[in-house]
Amino acid sequence: QKEVEQNSGPLSVPEGAIASLNCTYSDRGSQSFFWYRQYSGKSPELIMFIYSNGDKEDGRFTAQLNKASQYVSLLIRDSQPSDSATYLCAVISSGYGGSQGNLIFGKGTKLSVKP
Amino acid sequence: DTAVSQTPKYLVTQMGNDKSIKCEQNLGHDTMYWYKQDSKKFLKIMFSYNNKELIINETVPNRFSPKSPDKAHLNLHINSLELGDSAVYFCASSPRDRRAEAFFGQGTRLTVV
Numbered sequence: 001q002k003e004v005e006q007n008s009g010p011l012s013v014p015e016g017a018i019a020s021l022n023c024t025y026s027d028r029g030s031q032s033f034f035w036y037r038q039y040s041g042k043s044p045e046l047i048m049f050i051y052s053n054g055d056k057e058d059g060r061f062t063a064q065l066n067k068a069s070q071y072v073s074l075l076i077r078d079s080q081p082s083d084s085a086t087y088l089c090a091v092i093s094s095g096y097g098g099s100q101g102n103l104i105f106g107k108g109t110k111l112s113v114k115p
Numbered sequence: 116d117t118a119v120s121q122t123p124k125y126l127v128t129q130m131g132n133d134k135s136i137k138c139e140q141n142l143g144h145d146t147m148y149w150y151k152q153d154s155k156k157f158l159k160i161m162f163s164y165n166n167k168e169l170i171i172n173e174t175v176p177n178r179f180s181p182k183s184p185d186k187a188h189l190n191l192h193i194n195s196l197e198l199g200d201s202a203v204y205f206c207a208s209s210p211r212d213r214r215a216e217a218f219f220g221q222g223t224r225l226t227v228v
Contacts, residue, residue, distance in 0.1 A: 034215045038156075043205055043221055043222055046215065088158060090215065102148070102163055102214060103160065105157070105159070107155065108156050108157075
């Protein structure tokens with residue numbers, strides 16, 4: 001079973017700080033990586049995707065990918081209380097057992113931004 | 116103008132019963148999914164359905180069966196419900212060539228007592 005690993009947290013940061021969320025994956029064949037945000041009691045929503053090594057910036061969010069280390073991260077600059085949510089890392093599986101081509105999610109990291 | 120809608124939002128039922136959850140999407144997507152999110156918030160794919168092709172996650176018990184009357188609907192039927200089936204079930208849809216750009220429904224919280 002291909003896996004995606006995340007620290008479940010909670011990760012607590014003060015308002016205005018940088019929140020750093022990390023993810024590792026086991027499937028070396030994975031080419032596409034995604035970050036979803038899930039507010040408590042709500043459904044996941046896609047916020048970032050990255051396909052190439054390096055950094056990708058979108059507003060206050062930066063996704064970082066290192067395929068050699070099988071590591072992907074999400075940085076949130078100037079964190080706001082409204083960023084408090086669970087952040088799910090996901091990869092497209094190249095695997096087997098009915099999962100190929102589908103999203104495989106990590107267990108998520110709960111982020112709390114304190115005012 | 117809801118994109119992906121599922122009903123009911125909450126479902127409480129007894130062990131052994133058979134139940135269904137409905138899902139509809141108005142995005143014109145050709146791939147639909149069912150996910151299960153357990154009490155530890157682990158989100159795991161159960162099925163994907165695309166143009167009459169059903170891909171089943173091998174870990175899903177055969178008590179669970181998706182039914183697609185048309186491209187915009189993918190319903191989930193569950194037979195002989197067990198306590199361990201209690202979870203939040205999410206329907207989602209995406210374009211076939213952009214599977215990660217999935218839009219999720221609001222979820223159905225199933226409680227088996």
